[in-house]
Amino acid sequence: MRSLILAAGIVSLGQSALAETPVLSVLTYDSFVSEWGPGPAIEKAFEADCACDLQFVGAGDGAALLSRVRLEGAATEADVVLGLDTNLTAAAAATGLFAPHGQTPDLSLPVAWDDATFLPYDWGWFAFVHNRDFAAPASFEALAVSDARIVIQDPRSSTPGLGLLMWVKAAHGDRAGEVWAALADNIVTVTPGWSEAYGLFLEGEADMVLSYTTSPAYHLIAEEDDSKTAALFDEGHYMQVEVMGKLAGTDQPDLADRFLAFMLSDAAQEILPTTNWMYPAREPASGLPKGFETLIQPGTSLLLPAAEAEALRGAAIEEWRAALAR
Amino acid sequence: MARGAGALIPLAVAAVVGLVILASLAAVLGHGGAASVSAADWAAVRFTVGQAAVSAALSCVLAIPVARALTRRRFAGRQAIIALLGAPFLLPVITAVFGVVAIYGRSGVLNRAFEAVGLPAFSLYGPQGVVLAQVFLNMPLAVRMMLNGWAAIPAERLRLAGALGFGPGAVWRHLEKPMLATVLPGAALAIFVICLTSFAVALTLGGGPDATTVELSIYQAIRYEFDLPKAALLAAVQFGLCAAALALTWAATGAPGFGAGLDRAALPPAPRGWRRPGDALAVGLALVFVASPLVAVLGRGLWHLTDLPPQIWQAAGRSILIALPSGVLATAGALALALAPNRWAEGVAMLPLAASSLVIGTGLFLLLVPPFRPGALALPVTLAVNAALTLPFAYRALRPEALALRADYGRLTEALGIAGWARLRRIILPRLRRPLGFAMGVTVALSMGDLGVIALFADERSATLPLMVQRLMGAYRMDQAAAAALVLAGLGFSAFLAFDLWGRRNADA
Structure with a gap:
């Protein structure tokens, strides 16, 4: 000592x-x-x-x-x-x-x-990143009825995870709980941070991963690999x-x-x-x-005002947890 | 050194360990604000205890036939298998998780094989995946702890058993069962508590918020809610669970009492008949189970070793610089506690296992940051915390044989008036060489791999290797991260092997 x-x-x-x-x-x-x-x-x-x-x-x-x-x-x-x-x-x-x-x-x-x-x-805009040869759904609702498998991050330990929570809330308001319940069977797993989720996606464990519309730019520019793209959602994309x-x-x-x-x-x-x-x-x-x-360009940008995001957070996390509990 | 001074050493060790753990907890608790624990937090407590109990029980039960087979059979590659069993436990957790995913994941080897023969897919993500990964990480540790127990049965007893014509059943009743009664509860306790505090495994493979552990609730309380008293309260719940488990193992642990032997080598009887292929099957299955994710980790990282940036090697140097003194401190402290006659020593020695590294880090930050700068504290604090957090593993390795040492040689040593340095040099070190080597190996390797508290203090100049792995992953560089993780695992494993071999040289039957 x-x-x-x-x-x-x-x-x-x-x-x-x-x-x-x-x-x-x-x-x-x-x-x-x-x-x-x-x-x-x-x-x-x-x-x-x-x-x-x-x-x-x-x-x-x-x-x-x-x-x-x-x-x-x-x-x-x-x-x-x-x-x-x-x-x-x-x-x-x-x-x-x-x-x-x-x-x-x-x-x-x-x-x-x-x-x-x-x-x-x-x-950046949050988006689900996938391989170019995967036929991605074009909205949360289409995702929920599809059998696409996604990895997401935990909103309690990761800022993208919290961003996704706000995205669903901003796009679907009071129906957010229903949307999460419908998404439950598409979720492979929820990781503590961005890098575990992205790593699992690259290992082929999921069809899509929550990341950014700009993620494919890394693969394209740094690795000269154009096999990755992001799914454009009709609801708009949270920022x-x-x-x-x-x-x-x-x-x-x-x-x-x-x-x-x-x-x-x-x-x-x-x-x-x-x-x-x-x-x-x-x-x-x-x-x-x-x-x-080459990156996708969302038509609508969603962003909750800071005060509203702060006020919503606790209840939104509860809603998320209840909807995903088995 | 007088005998009075000798008795003070365990007290001093206990005081330092207690100070690091409890003072940091108190600092977090006393930060102000009202603590409230929600129903969801209690659900997390239930999940945490459940997965830890199942993982510990499975790890220990599966380890028994493997350890027994490795003890009573001699075959080419046996030493290599025993060494390999040290590896999973020493991997950085996230690397181990990716190794498990490569074998059992949706696109893993197993599911590709299942698909080829038309079997339904195995889903890794859920409670089954959490337990699978925990058993992969901890079953080999249980085997190692049991091997030490088997090796501690004196040759005289084995030869007596042979002379009396004991069959496998009688050997089990008279030798193996009493031996396991002293080793098994401690091994189960250590694994239970490791699983209790892990959160990356449970969350990554758990499949959803049902797999929330107490450690995640602590994380959330500190990071988002800044409700420090709540974090401290949850940490205290974690300590309470650990204490309850400790009390249970006290009740269940048998007394050692094989008596002293002449340290001659003897093999336990190796029964023929169906037990021979049975032993081969146990070792073979364990080998495949342990080695397959390791091979995946190796294969994933090997090709990118040459892409690694030079900073990796500086970080590796820093990690070694932290790990060696931290291992010495942990092993020396554990030895002092293991030799202490008092039962409280065991409580102190197990205390760090239940500690939340986020709470310790936050607490030390509150206590030390004024007057010190966080960057200046990064390496010394990491060293001290790693020593405290790895001490229980050294203690677990040393405790059974330290007890036997006291039972067998305690009176003789006292009668001859051997005390202080002479006792340490002539009695303790030679007789505890094997567990000491194992303890040094484990603590050094764990200190190297543990991310612990460095992330809270590190600046651009003090990154260690585990932090570099995390940074590479955060920068999309998953291939390089896999290579850096391989370097980390290689370093940790080499250190473990070196110390473990030193311990087992001339000591292994």
């Missing part, structure tokens, strides 16, 4: 000695930080002219991120939190830890954006809008503002589509990467 404290002390000493250049600490989810995520390229581009040290701190997934913010509270060393989605922003705003962003960027989201606290940096916010207690408010603006600049927005595999929140002048034009 003593060596633990000693070691921790030495490391923090080492870091404070370097603190001459200003440090901007950005708390984000783990896959953003990873070598294969946007983190390294974003860091390089931002540090090129900020005369600062940008440090990403990874904290599990999107839901873990909010829990981390609440754990650290006002004492947090983070200046910016990046990676919440609109199903979580109401709870995040209610902590009172975030400051208004004060920016009016020219966004290219399919919906209007008027949140004064959080700014989107990328977004996941990934947002960032400045913490009110930051000791680098100007640098934090600069970072928020940078994340919506062409330099950062060009990095996101092929590292985070989502749509840029503000389409850069160079447009979307080649290959994105």
